[in-house]
Amino acid sequence: MQGPGQEEVGGRLKGAILIAGPTASGKSALALDIADRLGGAIINADSMQVYAVLDLLTARPSTADLGSVPHHLYGHVHPSTSYSTGAWLRDVRRLADGGALAGRVPVFVGGTGLYFRALLHGLSEMPDIPAAVRQHWRGRLADEGAQPLHALLTRRDPETATQLQPGDGQRIVRALEVLDASGRSIRDWQGAASRPLVDIGTARLFVLEPDRAELVRRIEVRFDRMLDCGAREEVRALTALGLDPGLPAMKAIGVRELAAAAAGEVSEDEAILRAKIATRQYAKRQATWFRNQFGPEWQRVADPRKVVEMLGQGAEVSQ
Known part of the structure; x- marks a missing residue:
């Protein structure tokens, strides 16, 4: 796979690769592989991975992965902020305008469908609310x-x-x-939608649709790994901030469940079970949204490795 550096032409990113899919479907690893092969830069398109503090529970890429190729818009928002799709799109535009993506293939990856829709179809600009x-x-x-x-x-x-x-x-x-x-x-x-940032005519769009049983297995294993790596401590650090429980960051899966266990309201086993169930339900909602909202221009792939093959066998990134 070879990919020339991409540039923003006329306010639209050319030759971008967009990878959507439910949580735990292997999106981040796939994006890392593609970016490494093509000389790309990865841009987060997940509304939870933007928040600081929540490194583990939002399944943010590891420190080693973040340092291996350029990654943008991960953990850059304080949990006290109610971050919006419009704010995210403005941040992406600032990256492009500031040259952060110059000479690199933009690889957008995440599970937030509205972010992808905004990239491809524009978004009504909204004022900042004090x-x-x-x-x-x-x-x-x-x-x-x-x-x-x-x-x-x-x-x-x-x-x-x-x-x-x-x-x-x-x-x-x-x-x-x-x-x-x-x-x-x-x-x-x-009524005044912004111009799409990504040129859909030259973009490659992929939706991961993994086998349901395998996805459930990955969700279970991943949450256990989160616990082993310090998810309990992460929740304690977040709750210590004393934030409004209605804020998006406070609604990350695992926060409410592990906080309840820490407070003695439920057993830890019950909290873990609830978090895993919530994650499975969330993955199902994501998959349903992608199935109903994404059109035929999106290529649907069960195995992430197939995307690498498709990009390497004559399905090169358009210029």
């Missing part, structure tokens, strides 16, 4: 409930309000946040 504004509206939602805020949104932005259910608190609050932060309706922002 923490004070976010806290204000989420506090009001907790205190008052969704329906009074929907009535408020009806007065301030009636067209948006008509598109939302009165009980959909999260979307109502999001609309109010954007309105406060920017002075513009969220509909205005949604």
Whole structure:
């Protein structure tokens, strides 16, 4: 396999390789192999692996792997931050604009379907929401409930309000946040999608679809390995930060379960069982999303080794 260095042309990354798949499907090892063979740079496309502290429970690549080829957007976000798809796409754009991907094949790998969709189809730009504004509206939602805020949104932005259910608190609050932060309706922002960053015509798109029984086995073995390597200590370090349990990082699989065991609320065996079940359920949801949301331009592969063969047998990265 040989791959020329890639460049961003007209604001679009040419010749990128995108690897999606459920957790524990072997995506990271495959990306590392491809990047090593092609002189690539790996860009994380997993919404949990962006968070610091959670090295083990999010199955982030090891320190040795991170140092073997360039890796980007791993562990760069503090767990106190509610990181979004838009923030991730802006970070990818900054990498490209700053030359971090120059002369290398961009290899995007992860399990977050919305990240891949944003790369290929663009994303409506949204304003940054100041923490004070976010806290204000989420506090009001907790205190008052969704329906009074929907009535408020009806007065301030009636067209948006008509598109939302009165009980959909999260979307109502999001609309109010954007309105406060920017002075513009969220509909205005949604109507101005950014240009796709990855050129789909020259990209290679792969979805890993491993055998279900083998995936379950890998999930079980991997979680046991996480425990052996210090996952309990990792959860203690995270909970010691005293963060809002509603933050995305606090919802990483294994955090709630191991924290409950540490607090004596459940036995450790029960916590481990719950975490493994949750991981299997999450992998099933990911696989279903990829199956329903990704079109025929995505090549579906059961064995990661097949991707290496496909890229090496005349299926070269387009320029």
